[in-house]
Amino acid sequence: MPRLSIVVPVRRVRGSLRACLESVLAQSFADIEIIGVADGSPDGSGQLLDEIAARDSRVRAVHLAEPAGSDGRRTAGAERATGDYLLFLEGSHVLLPGALQRIADRLDAAKDPDVLLFGHVRRPFRGLPQESRSLRLLTAMGGTDLCTLAERPELLGVAAVCWNRAVRRDFHERGQVSFAPGAYGDRMYALGMLVTAETIAALPVPCVEHRQQRCLPGLDEPEDTVRPHDVVEQFSELFGTLQGTARFDAVHSPLFQLASQQLLETYAEVSRRRRAYVRAVAAFHREYRPRGHRPPAGIAALRLRLLGRGRPAALRGFDAALAVRRRLLEAAAGARAGLARRVLPVLYRLHRLRPLDRRLAVYSAYWNRGMSCNPAAIYHKAAELAPGVRGVWVVSHKAAASLPPGVDHVVPGSRRYWAVMARATYFISNVNFPNQVVKRPGQVHVMTHHGTPLKVMGMGQYPYPAAAQGLNFKDLLHRVDRWDVSLSSNPHSTEAWTSAYPSAVRHLETGYPRNDVLVNATPEQVAAVRASLGIRPEQRAVLYAPTFRDHERGYTCRLDLSRVARELGEDTVLLIRAHYFHDGSGLGVLPGIVDVSGHPSTEELCLAADALVTDYSSVMFDYANLDRPIVIHAPDWEIYSAVRGVCFDLLSGAPGDTPGAVTRSTDELIRVFTDGTWNSAANAELRAAFRARFCPFDDGRAAERVVRHVLLGERELLPVAPPEERGGAVALPRQAAQQKEEPQERQEAAGTAV
Known part of the structure; x- marks a missing residue:
């Protein structure tokens, strides 16, 4: 026991x-x-x-x-x-x-x-x-x-x-x-x-x-x-049950005072049948008020007496007088809110008087940086499955020049921007739309997010000053309350989003649309991406994609990349992908290194790479779909986890937490790639557990699930294909060549044995 x-x-x-x-x-x-x-x-x-x-x-x-x-x-x-x-x-x-x-x-x-x-x-x-x-x-x-x-x-x-x-x-x-x-x-x-x-x-x-x-x-x-009336009944039942018990008489008076005070506080919540509530409280007072009981002095005592004596009119008048002061204090706040409403574009308010366009969807990604990530995958799938819903991208002036031909777009603040934001039915983004966007009845906001969370997000950032700097949590909740649907790539994310963004949003465990291309890619597509990056078929490509640090300004490389490239030799090419918060890696031209920070597609870089090296970037969760080696280079894990806050211990070494080898210095990273540890059987087992935990829904049909459910109105989500029926493990050219040679090697080994 x-x-x-x-x-x-x-x-x-x-x-x-x-x-x-x-x-x-x-x-x-x-x-x-x-x-x-x-x-x-x-x-x-x-x-x-x-x-x-x-x-x-x-x-x-x-x-x-x-x-x-x-x-x-x-x-x-x-x-x-x-x-x-x-x-x-x-x-x-x-x-x-x-x-x-x-x-x-x-x-x-x-x-x-x-x-x-x-x-x-x-x-x-x-x-x-x-x-x-x-x-x-x-x-x-x-x-x-x-x-x-x-x-x-x-x-x-x-x-x-x-x-x-x-x-x-x-x-x-x-x-x-x-x-x-x-x-x-x-x-x-x-x-x-x-x-x-x-x-x-x-x-x-x-x-x-x-x-x-x-x-x-x-x-x-x-x-x-x-209901407030239920509270009166509960206290009546409590007193009726306790009355006559051995210890009730000795505490009757303080217990009654407590009950009276709580019933008075509940009175403020009564919006209907107030007279009936007051009568019920008065009946409770008559039945259970101790003989000679006197409430304490003050305003509260006066209100208690009015409530206990069943005088709702007098109580209403008293409360009305108290409310005058509250209204005066609220007047200033109301004036400020009115001013904010007046500065909103008049054109936007006029367009909101027009009916919604049921065939219009707005897309945005990464604070209007262009067409990418989950929204882009949904956009392309919508063009295939729901061509009647036209999509318009919100992009900056700078990003507009890089859009593919034929993609309709608006620039924030433009006249057409306000018309589109006022009349669109669907809003699909991996970040929040601005505070000025007013959600109308009938509009549907889909938050796709842009990664599986290792670091704490949303309201979880509050205790971490570096992570919370510049974040207005009240405004954040205002934006979150506009969400109707939140996409999730795994149960871990669902749990994290529920905690980080408390709201009435529906969490759809669809997988990440941007990962569809990783699961569905063909060998020909992989070869084409590698060729476009100048990677030879026999070369090993290693993608290094670190994340940013909230507590640092600018990009600081935590590897001696020139030394890594030199030690790994000409058979290895390093692809360096700085976080999009930075303009680039700032590395310049170095032998064996290709700066891909400006490449438009992280997914294509993942397809091209034989292995991923990262620290705490969410790209690791996407890359796991490819079932290729992942190396965590984490020289500052203790600092990062303490300053930024994390959801789990990435370096624990436990299956499901750590996706592969872990290094803490340039020497360790070089050794991992020269002694075979990067692609060892032990790390393959870790990678499999990591993939099972964080990629359970990524079967190549995530975008289709979203389009069918949100744009086409299908209630049931498409079932998720089991792992054994999925792609995502496309052999790279060098690996394919090795696989062709293995049967002959096995035959020779067998002949020798005989």
């Missing part, structure tokens, strides 16, 4: 569940069981729970046949628990390091109390962890000895939630108060356990990080929403 049972309700926590469970599994105290309870979460949270449970026997995945609500998920988990104590942890929260050991030690020291309260820190949706009011209260109390609520009524000031306390399981099973439905359904349970407990202990240290989530109207599950 484990000491602690941790129950985790699982629903719509795809972007946070892994961090939650890993925070528990990484605890030094290991005498635990984790019970994750899912009931059909539409975002794939249940599948992620199964994945983690399959890797660690301490995690048990429970799947309920029908949606049960947050109360049903918690109750189902508690019923299956076998530990001495129950802890409830939300799938969006994490345990702080050492928390379980501290909890276990305190339980032992207190000789197994009914309830142990512990502290938490609060992490705002946009911000760093902050000390909570509950933690300040527990700290001020100094870790009280065993007590009852009657002896320390100030414990009612600790947040009434189930995830900041450990409850002895047999006490829980005897309890008279259960979880209530709704978003705050654990409040009555938390209060009921506190009132009826014979022994309460406190631990005045933070054990949980409460990570506040973005409020997304429309995504709440029906069973997790609660």
